[in-house]
Amino acid sequence: MITLFVNRLTVLDASLLDPELGLLGESWLVDAELEGSLDHQGMVLDFGDVKRRLKQIIDQQFDHRLLVPGQARNCRIETSGPRCRVELQLPDGGWLEHSSPRDAVTIIDAPAVNGDSLAHAIGDAITPQLPDNVHRLRLRLAPESIEGAWYRYSHGLKHHSGNCQRIAHGHRSRIHLFLDGERDATLEAAWARRWRDIYLGTRADLLETFERNGVPCYRFGYTAGQGRFELALPRSRCDLIDTDTTVENLARHIAATLAAEHPGSRIRVRAFEGVDKGAIAEA
Known part of the structure; x- marks a missing residue:
């Protein structure tokens, strides 16, 4: 037997329901190991096939979805035809x-969604698609190691033609802020606290404000290319943005907010969307 490995096969960006904390955005780096015997090419599996087969299943069944712990006692899941309500x-x-087309939700057969339970679910989906000479698949999902400030957010982009239109998908993102040309760790930490485990909603998508069990709540909703999406959650877990919540607009929003809080200073923002990508804005 020999083992083939691929580090950072892909990045999985999604939101999950945590039984204690609620809606969380997350980004996982995916590493893969395939143990097996050599084929006629002298390979366990061609690297191109590894990336194509594994990444395709991850993208189609897990990425940019709401990941729901199917065994969580405080979680109720209802499916009716093409719709899913959680x-x-x-x-x-x-x-x-959360109410959406079923394709926007993946149910994980576990009490909680974490790197281990998600790796197991992905492995169950991938293993039947592997050739017979691959005898074992091991996956490792872990968040990016970040020194400094970061936040997790969930959002949806109703005008997006792809899966970003889903109302509850998310990212774990670092933030770099510069005040008068100097990076400011204190400012970064303050913004990370502001957006830690937040839902970033577009003001135009806010359908109603109401109370449930004495807790003020927001309900967001829109119709996009894949269907009707709605999300209700505590107001304290939301921040309203005047534009669509693309990373470009988020960078501009952060820059404008900080410029108003620090009049006369030059502001530069490097806002990340998950791992190794993002947008820069200045004010």
Whole structure:
């Protein structure tokens, strides 16, 4: 037997429902190991095939989706035809409701969604598609190692033609902020606290403000190319943006906000969207 490995095969960007914390955006780096015997080419599997087969399944079944723990006691899942409705009751009295096409949700057969349970679910989806000479697949999912400030956010882009239109997908992102040409770690940490585990909603998509169990809530909704999407969650877990929440607009929003808070200073923002990509804005 010999083992083939591929580090950083892909980045999986998604949102998950945490039984304790609610809606969380996350970005996982995916590493893969395939153990097997050599084929007629002297390979376990060609690297091109590894990337194509594994990444295709991850992209189609897990990426840019809401990942729901199917065994969580406080989570209720209802499917009807092409629709899926998920409701989560939080220990602190908070509540969340997500309604969308079924393809925007993946149910993970576990009490919680984490790197291990997600790796197991992805492995179950991939293994039947591997050739007979591959005897074992091992996956490792881990967040990016970040020194300094970072935040997790969820959002949806109703005008996007692809899967970014799904109302609850997300990212774990670092943030670099410069004040008068100097990087400012204190400013970065403050912004990371501001957007830690946040839902970034477009103001035009806000359907109503209401209370549930005494907790103020927002309900967002829109119709996009894939269908109707709605999301309700505590107002305290949201920040409203005047534009679509693309990373370009988020960088501009951060820059404008900081410029107003630091009049006369030059602001430069490097806002990341997940791993190794993002947008720069100045004010």
